[in-house]
Amino acid sequence: MAANRFSTGSESGHVHGEAPLEGKALLDRARSLSNRPEDQIARACGYVGPSGRILKKSFYRALVAAKGYVLPSAQQGGTAATKGRQAVFRTRVHGNGNLLIGQAYTRRMGLEPGQEFRIELHKETGSIWLLPLGGSQGRDEGTN
Numbered sequence: 379m380a381a382n383r384f385s386t387g388s389e390s391g392h393v394h395g396e397a398p399l400e401g402k403a404l405l406d407r408a409r410s411l412s413n414r415p416e417d418q419i420a421r422a423c424g425y426v427g428p429s430g431r432i433l434k435k436s437f438y439r440a441l442v443a444a445k446g447y448v449l450p451s452a453q454q455g456g457t458a459a460t461k462g463r464q465a466v467f468r469t470r471v472h473g474n475g476n477l478l479i480g481q482a483y484t485r486r487m488g489l490e491p492g493q494e495f496r497i498e499l500h501k502e503t504g505s506i507w508l509l510p511l512g513g514s515q516g517r518d519e520g521t522n
Contacts, residue, residue, distance in 0.1 A: 398424035398436070404444045 425437035495508040
């Protein structure tokens with residue numbers, strides 16, 4: 379019977395669920411597997427996500443760091459590249475007339491799914507107020 383050509387990582391000495399290799403251990407393992415495809419090397423070094431997807435960017439960054447180079451994002455704590463989209467506090471009326479307030483804003487305001495509000499329009503200031511319904515919160519609390 380032919381051997382399975384796809385590595386699960388455990389046959390090359392790495393147990394699934396362990397932390398990915400770093401530093402000298404990473405360099406040694408990568409060097410010992412240098413005759414294999416990059417995906418297999420990354421998998422054998424533990425750079426596999428929970429879904430089984432190979433984490434190539436993390437693998438390459440770890441290799442660069444293991445060689446002694448400091449990347450600009452690593453100097454800033456590494457959070458700049460992982461934040462994703464940021465709230466810009468702008469929106470526009472869609473073609474169907476809807477005005478969307480995204481999750482970033484509702485989360486920042488502490489709103490929960492299912493909460494109900496009364497909408498109050500203030501034409502003179504051009505503002506929209508959301509006033510909580512059915513709670514003990516007073517009218518002034520909805521005017522942040």
